[in-house]
Protein backbone atom coordinates (compact mmCIF):
# COMPACT_ATOMS: atom_id res chain seq x y z
CA UNK A 218 0.00 0.00 0.00
CA UNK A 219 1.43 3.35 -0.97
CA UNK A 220 0.50 6.28 1.23
CA UNK A 221 -0.09 9.48 -0.77
CA UNK A 222 -2.22 11.44 1.63
CA UNK A 223 -1.78 12.49 5.25
CA UNK A 224 -4.76 13.79 7.21
CA UNK A 225 -4.25 15.59 10.49
CA UNK A 226 -6.27 16.75 13.44
CA UNK A 227 -5.52 20.28 14.69
CA UNK A 228 -6.13 20.76 18.44
CA UNK A 229 -3.68 18.94 20.70
CA UNK A 230 -2.15 17.33 17.64
CA UNK A 231 -0.56 20.26 15.82
CA UNK A 232 -1.21 22.99 18.36
CA UNK A 233 -2.31 23.65 21.89
CA UNK A 234 -3.61 26.51 23.96
CA UNK A 235 -1.75 27.78 26.98
CA UNK A 236 -5.18 27.83 28.67
CA UNK A 237 -6.57 24.38 29.34
CA UNK A 238 -10.21 23.36 29.00
CA UNK A 239 -10.30 23.00 32.78
CA UNK A 240 -9.17 26.64 33.16
CA UNK A 241 -11.84 27.82 30.71
CA UNK A 242 -14.49 25.71 32.38
CA UNK A 243 -13.61 27.09 35.79
CA UNK A 244 -13.90 30.63 34.39
CA UNK A 245 -17.30 29.79 32.88
CA UNK A 246 -18.65 28.37 36.17
CA UNK A 247 -17.40 31.48 37.96
CA UNK A 248 -18.86 33.86 35.37
CA UNK A 249 -22.23 32.08 35.49
CA UNK A 250 -22.17 31.87 39.31
CA UNK A 251 -22.85 28.15 39.16
CA UNK A 252 -21.24 25.62 41.52
CA UNK A 253 -19.11 23.30 39.36
CA UNK A 254 -20.90 20.00 38.70
CA UNK A 255 -18.43 18.44 36.26
CA UNK A 256 -14.82 18.82 35.17
CA UNK A 257 -12.96 18.93 31.86
CA UNK A 258 -12.31 15.19 31.90
CA UNK A 259 -16.03 14.40 32.19
CA UNK A 260 -16.82 16.91 29.44
CA UNK A 261 -14.13 15.67 27.06
CA UNK A 262 -15.04 12.01 27.46
CA UNK A 263 -18.66 12.82 26.63
CA UNK A 264 -17.87 14.75 23.42
CA UNK A 265 -17.66 11.74 21.06
CA UNK A 266 -21.15 10.58 22.14
CA UNK A 267 -22.89 13.85 21.33
CA UNK A 268 -24.06 14.94 17.89
CA UNK A 269 -23.84 18.68 17.41
CA UNK A 270 -23.70 21.23 14.60
CA UNK A 271 -21.04 23.47 16.07
CA UNK A 272 -18.70 23.81 19.02
CA UNK A 273 -21.11 26.05 21.03
CA UNK A 274 -23.94 23.62 20.27
CA UNK A 275 -21.73 20.71 21.34
CA UNK A 276 -20.91 22.40 24.63
CA UNK A 277 -24.55 23.17 25.33
CA UNK A 278 -25.65 19.59 24.65
CA UNK A 279 -22.78 18.10 26.69
CA UNK A 280 -23.33 20.44 29.64
CA UNK A 281 -27.08 19.66 29.63
CA UNK A 282 -26.37 15.94 29.68
CA UNK A 283 -23.87 16.40 32.52
CA UNK A 284 -26.46 18.46 34.41
CA UNK A 285 -29.01 15.69 33.93
CA UNK A 286 -26.51 13.11 35.24
CA UNK A 287 -25.79 15.30 38.28
CA UNK A 288 -29.48 16.08 38.93
CA UNK A 289 -28.87 19.75 38.27
CA UNK A 290 -31.11 22.33 36.71
CA UNK A 291 -30.63 22.38 32.90
CA UNK A 292 -30.65 26.19 33.19
CA UNK A 293 -27.33 25.91 35.07
CA UNK A 294 -25.91 24.02 32.11
CA UNK A 295 -27.15 26.66 29.71
CA UNK A 296 -25.72 29.46 31.84
CA UNK A 297 -22.29 27.79 31.92
CA UNK A 298 -22.41 27.10 28.17
CA UNK A 299 -23.27 30.73 27.47
CA UNK A 300 -20.50 31.94 29.78
CA UNK A 301 -17.90 29.64 28.24
CA UNK A 302 -15.40 31.68 26.26
CA UNK A 303 -13.26 30.12 23.60
CA UNK A 304 -9.58 30.72 24.16
CA UNK A 305 -8.07 33.33 21.87
CA UNK A 306 -7.23 31.59 18.58
CA UNK A 307 -4.20 33.86 18.26
CA UNK A 308 -2.75 32.40 21.46
CA UNK A 309 -2.13 28.94 19.97
CA UNK A 310 1.30 27.36 20.13
CA UNK A 311 2.82 24.50 18.18
CA UNK A 312 3.24 21.19 19.95
CA UNK A 313 6.89 20.12 20.00
CA UNK A 314 8.04 19.02 16.57
CA UNK A 315 4.75 19.80 14.85
CA UNK A 316 5.95 22.67 12.69
CA UNK A 317 9.01 20.87 11.31
CA UNK A 318 7.07 17.65 10.77
CA UNK A 319 4.30 19.46 8.89
CA UNK A 320 6.80 21.11 6.63
CA UNK A 321 8.45 17.79 5.89
CA UNK A 322 5.15 15.95 5.37
CA UNK A 323 3.91 18.69 3.03
CA UNK A 324 6.87 18.13 0.73
CA UNK A 325 6.18 14.39 0.48
CA UNK A 326 2.39 14.02 0.72
CA UNK A 327 -0.88 15.79 0.07
CA UNK A 328 -2.17 17.06 3.39
CA UNK A 329 -5.71 17.39 4.66
CA UNK A 330 -6.91 18.90 7.92
CA UNK A 331 -9.84 17.15 9.62
CA UNK A 332 -10.99 19.07 12.67
CA UNK A 333 -14.19 19.14 14.70
CA UNK A 334 -13.74 22.86 15.33
CA UNK A 335 -15.58 25.69 13.63
CA UNK A 336 -14.30 27.09 10.37
CA UNK A 337 -13.66 30.69 11.42
CA UNK A 338 -12.08 29.79 14.71
CA UNK A 339 -9.83 27.06 13.35
CA UNK A 340 -8.89 29.15 10.34
CA UNK A 341 -7.70 31.88 12.72
CA UNK A 342 -5.42 29.34 14.39
CA UNK A 343 -4.02 28.15 11.07
CA UNK A 344 -3.29 31.75 10.13
CA UNK A 345 -1.68 32.46 13.50
CA UNK A 346 0.56 29.43 13.06
CA UNK A 347 1.16 30.24 9.39
CA UNK A 348 0.35 26.71 8.23
CA UNK A 349 -2.82 27.12 6.16
CA UNK A 350 -0.83 26.81 2.94
CA UNK A 351 0.40 23.34 3.87
CA UNK A 352 -3.09 21.90 3.50
CA UNK A 353 -4.61 20.95 0.16
CA UNK A 354 -7.98 20.66 1.87
CA UNK A 355 -9.36 21.73 5.24
CA UNK A 356 -12.47 20.08 6.70
CA UNK A 357 -14.17 21.81 9.62
CA UNK A 358 -17.33 21.17 11.62
CA UNK A 359 -20.23 22.46 9.52
CA UNK A 360 -23.85 22.95 10.56
CA UNK A 361 -25.91 19.86 9.85
CA UNK A 362 -22.89 17.67 9.11
CA UNK A 363 -21.48 15.00 11.35
CA UNK A 364 -18.05 15.28 12.94
CA UNK A 365 -15.37 12.76 13.94
CA UNK A 366 -15.69 9.90 14.93
CA UNK A 367 -18.25 9.74 12.13
CA UNK A 368 -16.41 8.66 8.95
CA UNK A 369 -18.15 11.35 6.90
CA UNK A 370 -15.61 14.19 7.40
CA UNK A 371 -12.87 11.77 6.33
CA UNK A 372 -14.81 10.78 3.20
CA UNK A 373 -15.42 14.44 2.33
CA UNK A 374 -11.75 15.25 2.75
CA UNK A 375 -10.59 12.29 0.66
CA UNK A 376 -13.17 13.06 -2.04
CA UNK A 377 -11.80 16.57 -2.43
CA UNK A 378 -8.33 15.09 -2.87
CA UNK A 379 -9.59 12.29 -5.16
CA UNK A 380 -7.83 9.89 -2.80
CA UNK A 381 -9.00 6.48 -1.59
CA UNK A 382 -8.98 5.54 2.12
CA UNK A 383 -6.29 2.91 1.65
CA UNK A 384 -3.78 5.49 0.44
CA UNK A 385 -4.33 7.74 3.47
CA UNK A 386 -3.26 7.94 7.11
CA UNK A 387 -4.80 10.17 9.76
CA UNK A 388 -2.82 11.57 12.69
CA UNK A 389 -4.66 12.70 15.81
CA UNK A 390 -4.53 12.78 19.59
CA UNK A 391 -7.99 11.45 20.35
CA UNK A 392 -8.56 7.71 20.43
CA UNK A 393 -12.32 8.18 20.39
CA UNK A 394 -12.61 10.72 17.62
CA UNK A 395 -9.43 10.47 15.53
CA UNK A 396 -8.57 6.78 15.71
CA UNK A 397 -12.13 5.43 15.72
CA UNK A 398 -13.20 7.92 13.02
CA UNK A 399 -10.27 7.23 10.70
CA UNK A 400 -10.69 3.48 11.02
CA UNK A 401 -14.44 3.77 10.38
CA UNK A 402 -13.53 5.45 7.09
CA UNK A 403 -10.96 2.78 6.24
CA UNK A 404 -8.06 5.14 6.86
CA UNK A 405 -4.94 3.99 8.73
CA UNK A 406 -4.84 5.63 12.18
CA UNK A 407 -1.74 7.15 13.75
CA UNK A 408 -2.41 7.99 17.38
CA UNK A 409 -0.47 10.80 18.99
CA UNK A 410 -0.27 9.18 22.42
CA UNK A 411 1.02 12.06 24.50
CA UNK A 412 -0.79 10.99 27.63
CA UNK A 413 -0.71 7.25 26.95
CA UNK A 414 -4.20 6.71 28.30
CA UNK A 415 -5.24 3.70 26.27
CA UNK A 416 -8.70 2.29 25.71
CA UNK A 417 -8.56 -1.47 25.37
CA UNK A 418 -11.14 -1.72 22.65
CA UNK A 419 -9.46 0.85 20.41
CA UNK A 420 -6.28 -0.18 18.63
CA UNK A 421 -4.58 2.34 16.34
CA UNK A 422 -2.41 0.94 13.56
CA UNK A 423 0.45 3.14 14.77
CA UNK A 424 1.25 5.15 17.90
CA UNK A 425 3.70 8.00 18.21
CA UNK A 426 4.68 9.85 21.37
CA UNK A 427 5.54 13.18 19.77
CA UNK A 428 5.05 14.95 16.46
CA UNK A 429 8.82 14.78 16.25
CA UNK A 430 8.46 11.04 15.60
CA UNK A 431 7.00 11.92 12.18
CA UNK A 432 10.47 12.79 10.95
CA UNK A 433 10.55 9.05 10.26
CA UNK A 434 6.85 8.31 9.49
CA UNK A 435 5.82 4.97 11.03
CA UNK A 436 3.89 3.89 7.93
CA UNK A 437 6.94 4.04 5.63
Ligand SMILES: [Mg+2]
Pocket residue numbers: 226227228229230389390391
Ligand atom coordinates in the same frame (compact mmCIF):
# COMPACT_ATOMS: atom_id res chain seq x y z
MG1 LIG B 1 -7.42 16.89 18.87
